[in-house]
Amino acid sequence: GAVVSQHPSWVICKSGTSVKIECRSLDFQATTMFWYRQFPKQSLMLMATSNEGSKATYEQGVEKDKFLINHASLTLSTLTVTSAHPEDSSFYICSANGQANKPQHFGDGTRLSIL
């Protein structure tokens, strides 16, 4: 079946650094990828929609200058958390689908801890 790979799975870094998370579709071309954030005991919250070759669409309340998204190819989207602070510590998870209205396939997520 379709596989989405997310890397790294876990990262700890100091406050003020930038962290890049990669999301790859391994066996299909993903025209659209989605980035979610999940705080403890809460639901998956959509942060942004990443479209190959165009600018990402951010959900209300998500700072686009803080969460930089690049979707330069049909198999790779990256999320960069810039100048990360402890409040950015969360579980970030991506998903991808090849066609609109088709099921999304999720990566295993990245647990980000900012000290």
Next chain:
Amino acid sequence: KDQVFQPSTVASSEGAVVEIFCNHSVSNAYNFFWYLHFPGCAPRLLVKGSKPSQQGRYNMTYERFSSSLLILQVREADAAVYYCACGGNQGGKLIFGQGTELSVKP
């Protein structure tokens, strides 16, 4: 406001049929997607669609603004978080409910 609603917890006993209910207020969403999520792993799609459907032990009921996930012969290993999501012709965008934590007593 586009929202998806589902109970935060459901408790059951092994061997029973569990029902998790979901309803939404999302405009232009006519598909439901039910995902199983173990913390730290990728959510796994169980069943989906815009009509009643079944995949193994998982049944999905369907109404225009509501759906139920039924898990047949529930086991202790089914204890996890179950997400209901809705989507339509919105470029694949899904709106998720808060998740339902299922507990199963032996």
